[in-house]
Amino acid sequence: MGASKSKSKHETFHHVELNEDIVKLATEIFKEMDEDGSDTVTKIEAIKYWATNYAKINADEFFNTVDLNNDDSITFEEWIDFWREVKSKGHSDDEILEEVSLSNLSCKD
Numbered sequence: 001m002g003a004s005k006s007k008s009k010h011e012t013f014h015h016v017e018l019n020e021d022i023v024k025l026a027t028e029i030f031k032e033m034d035e036d037g038s039d040t041v042t043k044i045e046a047i048k049y050w051a052t053n054y055a056k057i058n059a060d061e062f063f064n065t066v067d068l069n070n071d072d073s074i075t076f077e078e079w080i081d082f083w084r085e086v087k088s089k090g091h092s093d094d095e096i097l098e099e100v101s102l103s104n105l106s107c108k109d
């Protein structure tokens, strides 16, 4: 310790408990994004999905936020960690769920 100069911005939020409805919904969204079922969402898959379903967000910027280790793919762990982080910033379960549901529903057509 001490020698490493590259201080990762990656912080884990495993201590944050997510409501099981959120986990369920986040899991569904992850599966939808993961088109080839590889258990990781590539940048191409993610941006394609978000550009279609989340018109309001900057897909590229959002991807970089969720891709904590910057390897151009999102694992389920990173995805869930992202939601934990959102919660740790003071959003309630209901707020998050509403946000995720709305985004999810808006693509059903």
Ligand SMILES: [Ca+2]
Pocket (backbone or CB within 6 Å): 067, 068, 069, 070, 071, 072, 073, 074, 075, 078
């Ligand atoms: Ca990653």
